[in-house]
Amino acid sequence: MAHIEIYTTRVCPYCKRAKALFAEKGVSFDEYDVTDDSAKRTEMIKRSGGRTVPQIFIDDKHIGGCDDLVKLNSEGKLDPLLAK
Structure with a gap:
């Protein structure tokens, strides 16, 4: 299973x-x-170069934010990253 890290804040809907x-x-x-x-x-x-949250990493690779994560999922590219 992949190692996932996510930087967040308490009130962020994303x-x-x-x-x-x-x-x-x-x-x-x-x-x-x-x-x-x-x-x-x-x-x-x-690590990310970004100041907004969330900032998401999968196996130390910067994925980006929520929109980037959702896009990976809709393109069928997220599951292979998670299966590593």
């Missing part, structure tokens, strides 16, 4: 949608809430 998609797929993930954690937010920005 974060909730991304986590719901992973739940639908039955995969677990490591979630890093950057709402009040400046060190994790800095780490997220360094």
